[in-house]
Amino acid sequence: MHLIDGVPHQHLPDPHQPAAHGHGHGHRPIRIGIGGPVGSGKTALVASLCRALAGELGLAVVTNDIYTTEDADNLRRAGVLEERRIVAVETGCCPHTAIRDDISANLDAVERLEEELGDVQLSLIESGGDNLTAIFSRGLVDKQIFVLDTAGGDDVPRKGGPGVRDADLLVINKIDLAPFVGADIELMESDAKARRGDRPVAMTSLADGTAPPQVATWIRDQVHAWAHHH
Ligand SMILES: Nc1nc2c(ncn2[C@@H]2O[C@H](COP(=O)(O)OP(=O)(O)OP(=O)(O)O)[C@@H](O)[C@H]2O)c(=O)[nH]1
Ligand SMILES: [Mg+2]
Structure with a gap:
């Protein structure tokens, strides 16, 4: 049992879509x-991407909070996307559990939203804030972005971990704050790149609400590649 937008919800298999969960089915976004x-x-990244992409792509957003629907409320309040395109999953448990171990609440929410909206080309699922080891199950998402920030300490990329190392895109955010917290952003970028092989790193500031162009471009590339191959 979990909550979707505050409403208790039991995970039940859908008789019309017996094997609809996870990978490999149909033409989903x-x-x-x-x-x-x-x-x-x-x-902040989700909000900026909605601002940048809502005019060109059908979007759906699922947010995860442990006890509240705050992130979804913030996005709705910001008016970056039609309210009906945003759903909150309230898991009542550790964020990493809901995105990695027991993904049923999130799968229910995203499948339901995609079905209701009918025009979705990109679904964004924001995890609750967690630690450096929290990554998404590949049964829930096709690609993942890991977001660090300069204020969290410039030694974090060096410490590595699955998010830093394996995420399809690593975002190092709040570069505008680096001078105030004594963070060396060149060091953060080079440490991150050293752990990631060819996988991309984006140095960003979301302070003015604008989507970082390299992130928006990366997202567009993923959407187009997915549409092309499925
Ligand atoms: N100066 C500055 N502030 C930022 C930047 N990005 C986000 N913030 C602020 O940092 C705070 C946290 O940002 P959120 O986007 O809520 O962070 P989050 O990762 O979603 O947080 P949780 O969902 O609680 O884990 C907010 O007050 C944002 O306005 C940035 O690039 N620069
Ligand atoms: Mg958040």
């Missing part, structure tokens, strides 16, 4: 997860 530590800028 690409699902991109956004994870990372508490306060790194996940919701």
